Amino acid sequence: xxxxxxxxxxxxxxxxxxxxxxxxxxxxxxxxxxxxxxxxxxxxxxxxxxxxxxxxxxxxxxxxxxxxxxxxxxxxxxxxxxxxxxxxxxxxxxxxxxxxxxxxxxxxxxxxxxxxxxxxxxxxxxxxxxxxxxxxxxxxxxxxxxxxxxxxxxxxxxxxxxxxxxxxxxxxxxxxxxxxxxxxxxxxxxxxxxxxxxxxxxxxxxxxxxxxxxxxxxxxxxxxxxxxxxxxxxxxxxxxxxxxxxxxxxxxxxxxxxxxxxxxxxxxxxxxxxxxxxxxxxxxxxxxxxxxxxxxxxxxxxxxxxxxxxxxxxx
Amino acid sequence: xxxxxxxxxxxxxxxxxxxxxxxxxxxxxxxxxxxxxxxxxxxxxxxxxxxxxxxxxxxxxxxxxxxxxxxxxxxxxxxxxxxxxxxxxxxxxxxxxxxxxxxxxxxxxxxxxxxxxxxxxxxxxxxxxxxxxxxxxxxxxxxxxxxxxxxxxxxxxxxxxxxxxxxxxxxxxxxxxxxxxxxxxxxxxxxxxxxxxxxxxxxxxxxxxxxxxxxxxxxxxxxxxxxxxxxxxxxxxxxxxxxxxxxxxxxxxxxxxxxxxxxxxxxxxxxxxxxxxxxxxxxxxxxxxxxxxxxxxxxxxxxxxxxxxxxxxxxxxxxxxxxxxxxxxxxxxxxxxxxxxxxxxxxxxxxxxxxxxxxxxxxxxxxxxxxxxxxxxxxxxxxxxxxxxxxxxxxxxxxxxxxxxxxxxxxxxxxxxxxxxxxxxxxxxxxxxxxxxxxxxxxxx
Numbered sequence: 001x002x003x004x005x006x007x008x009x010x011x012x013x014x015x016x017x018x019x020x021x022x023x024x025x026x027x028x029x030x031x032x033x034x035x036x037x038x039x040x041x042x043x044x045x046x047x048x049x050x051x052x053x054x055x056x057x058x059x060x061x062x063x064x065x066x067x068x069x070x071x072x073x074x075x076x077x078x079x080x081x082x083x084x085x086x087x088x089x090x091x092x093x094x095x096x097x098x099x100x101x102x103x104x105x106x107x108x109x110x111x112x113x114x115x116x117x118x119x120x121x122x123x124x125x126x127x128x129x130x131x132x133x134x135x136x137x138x139x140x141x142x143x144x145x146x147x148x149x150x151x152x153x154x155x156x157x158x159x160x161x162x163x164x165x166x167x168x169x170x171x172x173x174x175x176x177x178x179x180x181x182x183x184x185x186x187x188x189x190x191x192x193x194x195x196x197x198x199x200x201x202x203x204x205x206x207x208x209x210x211x212x213x214x215x216x217x218x219x220x221x222x223x224x225x226x227x228x229x230x231x232x233x234x235x236x237x238x239x240x241x242x243x244x245x246x247x248x249x250x251x252x253x254x255x256x257x258x259x260x261x262x263x264x265x266x267x268x269x270x271x272x273x274x275x276x277x278x279x280x281x282x283x284x285x286x287x288x289x290x291x292x293x294x295x296x297x298x299x300x301x302x303x304x305x306x307x308x309x310x311x312x313x314x315x
Numbered sequence: 316x317x318x319x320x321x322x323x324x325x326x327x328x329x330x331x332x333x334x335x336x337x338x339x340x341x342x343x344x345x346x347x348x349x350x351x352x353x354x355x356x357x358x359x360x361x362x363x364x365x366x367x368x369x370x371x372x373x374x375x376x377x378x379x380x381x382x383x384x385x386x387x388x389x390x391x392x393x394x395x396x397x398x399x400x401x402x403x404x405x406x407x408x409x410x411x412x413x414x415x416x417x418x419x420x421x422x423x424x425x426x427x428x429x430x431x432x433x434x435x436x437x438x439x440x441x442x443x444x445x446x447x448x449x450x451x452x453x454x455x456x457x458x459x460x461x462x463x464x465x466x467x468x469x470x471x472x473x474x475x476x477x478x479x480x481x482x483x484x485x486x487x488x489x490x491x492x493x494x495x496x497x498x499x500x501x502x503x504x505x506x507x508x509x510x511x512x513x514x515x516x517x518x519x520x521x522x523x524x525x526x527x528x529x530x531x532x533x534x535x536x537x538x539x540x541x542x543x544x545x546x547x548x549x550x551x552x553x554x555x556x557x558x559x560x561x562x563x564x565x566x567x568x569x570x571x572x573x574x575x576x577x578x579x580x581x582x583x584x585x586x587x588x589x590x591x592x593x594x595x596x597x598x599x600x601x602x603x604x605x606x607x608x609x610x611x612x613x614x615x616x617x618x619x620x621x622x623x624x625x626x627x628x629x630x631x632x633x634x635x636x637x638x639x640x641x642x643x644x645x646x647x648x649x650x651x652x653x654x655x656x657x658x659x660x661x662x663x664x665x666x667x668x669x670x671x672x673x674x675x676x677x678x679x680x681x682x683x684x685x686x687x688x689x690x691x692x693x694x695x696x697x698x699x700x701x702x703x704x705x706x707x708x709x710x711x712x713x714x715x716x717x718x719x720x721x722x723x724x725x726x727x728x729x730x731x732x733x734x735x736x737x738x739x740x741x742x743x744x745x746x747x748x749x750x751x752x753x754x755x756x757x758x759x760x
Contacts, residue, residue, distance in 0.1 A: 056759065059389045060414045064759070078744060145562035146500050160498060163558030165565070168733045254382070258512050258725060259561065261733045276386040278719050278752070279414070 053285035063282065070286035080287070082262050083270040084294070086172065090266065091239030093176045098235050099228065102183040106190035107216075121191065125184035136248025139178045140165055150177075165249070168263035175246055175264070186231050193227035194220070225310045233302055240295055243268040267291055347375040348635045351391070352383030353402035358659055359670060362652040363643050370642040371635045383407075388627075392416060397629030399636040405441040405450065405623045405710070406717050409530055412449040413715030413760050418626040419447040423637035433646060437619045437710040438673040444530065444713040450623030451644045452673030457588040457617045457701050457708060458516050464602040466492060466503065466582035474604035477506065477583045479520060480613040482546060486553065492582040493554045501555045501563045504575075507584035508547040511728030516585065516618040517543050519709055520610040525724065530714030531757060533749035535724055535742050544738040548731050557732040572597045588671050588701045595666035595694055605697035607704045619708035621673055649677035650685075657685045666691050668698055671705075678702070715760060719752035 018024045028035075053070055055063035074080050109120055127135075142149045143164035151161030164174035197220060205215045221228070243266065250264040251257045251273075267287070275284035348371060355361045355378055368376045383403040391397050403411075411417050424431060431439060431448070438452035462474040470491050479485060485506065492505030508517065518525050521543045525534055534540070551560050567575045570593055575581035577598050585608050594601050607615035624640035626633055642648055649672045660667040669686040672678055682702060688695035714720050727745035730736040736744070 056755075058414055058759075059393050060411075060416045061759075079748075140565065144565055145558055147562075147566040155498070163562050166558040166561045166733065168735055259729060260726075261729050262726065262735055263733065273722070276389065277722070278716075279385070279389070279410070 049285040049288055052282050053289050055282040056280075057282040057285075058279040059281050060279065066282065070283045071290075073283060074286055074290055079262070079265065079270055080267075080290075083265045083267045086263065086265055087240055087242065087267040090172050090176065090242060091236060093172065094179055094239045094242075095232065095235045097176055097180055098183050098186055099231060101180050102186035102231070103190050103228075105183065105187045106194055107220075109187065109191050110194045117191075121184075121188060124187050127182040128184040130182070132244035133248040133252070135178060135182070136245040136252065139174065139245060139249045143174045143178070166261070168261055171250075171261065171263040175242075175249075178245060179242075186235070189227050189231055190224065193224035197223040222311045223313075226312055229302075229306050229310045233299060236298060236302065237295055240291065240298070241268055242266050243272070247272070347377045348400065348632050348639060349377045349379060349398040350400040350402065350639075351379040351388060351398040352381070353378060354380040354382075358655045359652045362655045363648050366648045366651060367639045367642040370638050374632070374635050376639065392627065392629055395629065397627040399626065399630040399632045400640055401625050401627060402453070402622060403625065405438065405452065405621055405713075406721055408442045408449050408623060408625060409444050409713035409715050409717040410719075410756075411625070412444045412447075412713070413756050416628055417449045418628050418630065418633060419449060420451070420626065420637070421447065423626065423633070423641075424448065426634075427637050427641055429641050433674050433676040434644070435619070435673050435675050435705065435708070437708045438621060438623075441620075441710040441713055442623050442625070444715065449713075450625040451640050452621060452623050453644060454589075454621035455619055455671050455673040455678075455705070455708075456621045457619055457671060457704055458513060458585050458608055459588060459617070459697070459700050459704060460583065460606045460608050461576070461586050461590075461697075462583045462604040462606065463576050463579065463581060464604055466579050469579075474606070477606070478609075478613075480609045480611055482611065486546075486550060489550055490553055495555065499555075501559045503579060504560060504563065504581050505554055505583070506550060507560070507564070507581060508550050509585050510547050510551065510732060511725045513585055513618070514544070514547070514724060514728050515711060516608060516616065517547055519618060520608065520616045522610065526712050526714060526720060528712050530712040530717070531753055533720060533723070533746055533753060535727065535749055536739075536746035541738045541742055544728065544731055544742065548728075548738070551732065557734070561732075569593070570597065574598060574601075576601050576603060591694065591697050591701070592668050592670075595668040595691075596660075599666045599691065599694075601693065603693050603697070605693075605700045607700055607707075615704045615707045617704040617708040619705070619710050623673075644672075644674055646674050646677040646680065649674055650680050653677075653681045653685050666694050668694055671701060675705075678705075714753060715756035716749070716752035719756075720749045723749035723752070 019028075052063065054065060054067060056066045056070075057063040105124060109117055109124075112120065143151075145151060145161065145163035145166060148161075148164065150164065154161040162170040164170045201219050201223070202215055205219050210218065246264050246266050247269050249256070250260040251269055268291075271284050271287045271291070274280045274287060353360070355364050364376075364378060379398060383401060385407075388398075388401065408417070412419075420429075423429065429451070434452045435455055438455055439448065442448060442450035442452060460477065460479065462477050464474055467474050467477065472488060472491065476488050477485070478488075489506040492503065493501065494503035494505075496502045510517075515525055518540055521539055523534070523537050523539045523543065525540065526532070527534065548557075551557055554560055563580070567580060568578075569575065569590075574594070574597060576594070591605070594603070608617065610616050624643060626636045626640070630636050649670065653670050656670065657667040666688065667686060668688070669678075669682050672681075682698065686698060688698060711717075711721075723745040724742075726748075727736075727741040730741045730744075731738050735741075
């Protein structure tokens with residue numbers, strides 16, 4: 001302790017005296033828009049929601065402190081379990097699907113000429129900028145079990161497609177397929193990573209007699225593992241926070257909400273319902289914090305496991 | 316790791332909105348009467364709005380269009396910019412009234428001498444919580460049975476064979492009327508029970524009241540209700556199951572000339588009365604029979620719903636708001652709007668089937684003086700049927716947890732339709748959810 005405390009004190013002194021330097025003040029000045037934005041639009045609302053999660057609050061009357069009862073209610077609410085399970089199942093299907101499809105497309109793009117790359121990269125990225133609400137509505141049209149384009153295409157090869165939008169077993173796979181339409185962002189990340197793999201590694205592997213699969217397995221994958229890990233984390237978080245497409249397709253209007261099945265009840269949709277349909281903002285805040293904890297735990301596990309599989313050049 | 320903060324987005328949005336950064340729908344300067352949830356999309360709306368605006372003139376009025384949005388309303392209330400008037404589903408009134416968000420209309424009714432007897436009692440009951448009226452009824456949506464005569468006759472039946480009083484016969488007729496394509500897909504729905512939305516109608520027709528008159532006791536696990544759910548879902552199952560029927564139904568062009576009656580995709584189903592107006596507009600020569608929906612004794616049953624006008628407690632122009640909603644729902648206003656529509660339909664050579672309002676005085680004039688359907692016997696019968704069943708209408712009582720109650724039974728029916736739960740299990744869960752929500756709402760009142 002006696003050795004640590006003086007060190008900490010000197011650090012604090014150094015930090016404080018740093019403010020006397022003009023360049024330190026300038027740096028903080030430049031950072032201030034982000035710092036203010038973070039404090040006002042992130043930190044403060046998060047703290048407020050933590051406080052609200054301990055209250056019974058409907059936004060129309062003063063909050064009423066209820067202690068941990070919202071969190072206890074979370075454990076008893078069957079829809080919390082259903083929506084959390086739906087969200088996890090969707091994420092487990094969507095993340096590997098996105099990564100595999102995006103990597104396959106990126107590998108194809110890496111092989112085409114420089115001029116064509118720009119064109120295809122743009123084409124692949126276009127769905128990303130399509131409003132998700134439009135994608136949700138499109139889902140119902142494309143995936144209608146009787147007259148949808150997907151089942152019409154399947155029928156051409158003799159397959160009687162499933163009821164994507166009404167069968168609880170097929171709702172989530174359908175939404176995953178719809179999500180795969182917009183893998184362009186991940187494709188661009190993988191393409192950049194592939195372009196950075198040193199050519200001499202492939203040449204050396206080829207000279208050593210490595211097959212195409214071995215070069216991919218032993219050279220490409222380790223060299224782009226950083227990008228793969230990044231997208232793994234980002235897509236997992238996006239999956240756990242999925243809302244737009246499913247909400248637009250199944251809950252977006254009074255008519256669609258009437259027929260909504262629990263199979264499409266994702267966690268954030270249920271949270272939104274609790275907050276703005278039933279006016280249980282305290283309970284919804286508790287739900288938000290539960291999701292926060294779930295994401296923290298999953299991300300921590302992913303980071304822990306990444307040490308085995310992710311290769312960082314220079315480390 | 317900053318990405319983690321994204322998950323706070325929903326809470327952030329909510330809190331930011333509640334903090335007053337997203338106030339919408341109301342004029343912060345409070346120099347005009349502001350409305351929320353009502354769009355002036357047709358001549359019925361524009362004519363009435365013009366008259367209501369005239370009633371409060373020279374005070375300006377700002378119409379906040381589109382449907383009522385709870386999130387938008389909450390934002391406005393929390394930021395002290397509540398609109399002066401809101402237009403919403405009558406079944407939501409209890410939820411907001413119980414939280415003190417809406418102004419009881421006793422002073423408005425007494426002060427401006429509003430004759431409450433002109434409104435339909437079932438509609439008034441729906442906007443009355445703990446003996447206080449919180450809204451003036453607007454529309455009055457009734458449910459009647461529509462039979463596609465061509466489809467029924469094509470299998471050797473008569474329209475009168477579609478009889479909800481005889482449940483066994485109805486199942487048999489449904490099987491006869493249903494058609495499938497060679498690949499097994501449904502090509503004609505024989506009888507669509509309109510689940511989950513018409514579940515309360517089926518319940519009442521089976522002698523079950525889903526919610527007590529005071530709106531405080533849910534009755535969703537009643538064994539008779541379980542039987543109703545088993546029966547109605549059974550009707551869908553025997554036609555190919557929810558997945559097929561729903562997918563087929565989603566492909567219908569309900570509002571166009573190629574609607575399911577004209578394309579013979581649907582043989583019989585209960586419908587909202589406003590759909591008759593749609594048919595009158597797009598298919599004036601449709602061959603149909605409209606009959607009352609009945610209970611098992613053959614007595615007509617009509618579930619009436621609709622929208623209402625209410626005044627938020629935070630309104631800063633309550634007198635003008637009262638005048639405005641009084642005028643909007645007044646008989647002369649409805650009649651003036653109906654005249655405009657009748658003239659428009661006549662000019663287009665189309666059928667005018669009337670406007671079913673929450674104001675019985677207005678309806679009396681509209682249907683006796685303006686609706687002339689002698690040359691359209693199908694629509695003439697249809698309109699008469701709706702007018703007749705209105706007397707037997709019931710409404711869902713107002714409840715402090717009306718929104719949660721509706722969600723609970725709808726979700727339960729959907730779980731059964733999609734095969735995720737059995738009726739007993741689904742309704743038991745719905746009962747638990749609904750009663751808990753009601754109890755919590757009462758506790759905080």
